[in-house]
Amino acid sequence: MGLDFGPDTGTDGNIITTTIDKVVNWGRKNSLWPMPFGTACCAIEMMATLASKFDLSRFGSEAIRFSPRQSDLLIVSGRISIKMMPVLKRIYDQMPDPKWVISMGACASCGGVFDTYTLIQGVDQFIPVDVYIPGCPPRPEDLIDAVLQVQQKIASGASPKGVEAIL
């Protein structure tokens, strides 16, 4: 939370100081609401991550929202075809700022083995991606690690990739 104990004023440590930004980021990082965009086998691993065995709720990200307007973390898990890309772009645009994007698996990150006419070779050509997960498909631990990396990024005060692009 970025806590610093204040100067010794004789209050026995009952006063602590911080900044508004740090408090807000602390709140944001522990209440990420993911928007799942599952189009392939990565989505199966994502479901496993959310289910009881791996339990993403241990990290404060279990409030899956199927409306982009209620979420702030987009998880792109699976192949994105050129017909699907406008849909993904629209969903990203509808999410309120600040928003983060995880590109899960080889297909979303670079097209994977599908080097064909119909498949987007990496969604980062069209939407800003904060964290990439390698793997085909990645294991649930990898997705949890990616969420933790997003949390670290938020805690450090760094801007999401989408905001950096505007700035």
Add this chain to the structure above:
Amino acid sequence: MNEEKEVEEQSKPLVLEKLEANHADTLLAQDESRGTVVVVVRKEQAYAVLEYLKTDPELAYTYLVDVTAVDNSQMESELIQFDYARFMVIYQLYSYQGQCRVRVKVPVHENDLSISSVTGLWRAANWLERETYDMFGIHFEGHPDLRRILMPDDFEGHPLRKDYPLQGRGERERFNFDKQNV
């Protein structure tokens, strides 16, 4: 499976007998592939043959399993055999009554890509013919709604043709979001 084979070994399949009796002039070739009768028929009479296969009470091929096509432009042997017809439109039929399959192949020349739609015989043909149109550019005359079904509406070309590059013509990189009405 074994029973089916035994029956076929004993005698000529019923569908071949009946086609030879009633549509002999349209049969360009006949073959057998893993227990399935394969017939190649002329495009002009294809609809009549398919209608016959469906409506004949003894055959009753009431289930249209698939409509697809093959681009034979790099298959020299096929090209020579069927008067240099580039495409082969393929209908897979199944008869619940006879519990047997038949594959009807129709050669289509590149300079005349139209062929009669069979949506009037099997409603299942609607989307299957749209897919064949999308992937190969075959025009099904009389189809109620011949639009692309897999590729975006503004896509140019027919990607399962052999002359279409596997990695596309750059459409996956230059993507115009403004044009998309989403």
